[in-house]
Amino acid sequence: MKHWLLAAIVAALWATHGCAVSHDVKVEPIEIKPIHITMDINIKVDREVDAFFDEVEKKAAQKNPSVETQPSTGDKR
């Protein structure tokens, strides 16, 4: 009887082990740093350009008040 019980337990363990499925999923780290840097530079360039052309408009308006100033496009981009 004991032999049967032992055999059943071993068989049960073996079957359980056989059914066990393990998944080794490796997720590669997503590198987003360069994108951030590129966007950051582009935003800085846009701001610099806006600031410069706004300064030109402002100086022209000071020199000649009749010069119509164009609105900044900084917020539109």
Next chain:
Amino acid sequence: MSGHGRKIVVSLGLCAAILGTLASVVCADTKSDIADRMAKRLEAIKKEKADGKIGETFYGLVDAVKVQSLSDEDLKKLVEDENTDRKAFYELGAKELGTTPESFALSAGRRNFLAAKPEEWLKLKDGKWIQKKELRAAKSGNLLTGSPSCTKA
């Protein structure tokens, strides 16, 4: 040449090099200097744009809508001076931010396309001229890459 004479020549050469470097640093344009010059000619630039003689380009410069217009020496000088100053600003800005002058030029092109008035002429990426009001879509993306529906020689 004696040893003493050679020393004098070398010393004078060094002095000239140092003075030249200093002069280039002192005389280098700042963004403010460039903005001053551009501000002085802004009225003329706006007038020529309103007259349809010049327009903004995709690459952040101004250009004559009709090549024949450049036979007018004053207009030619105006365009050249403006572009020289703009390029100087793009160079300076790029150095400061550690990027390329081209990125500044393209950003300025976008900015000036958006700021243009409906009757003003714009030179698209493909080199064709179009009046802003003729553009089918006013969105910046289409504005910069869309094909023109009419062109001017």
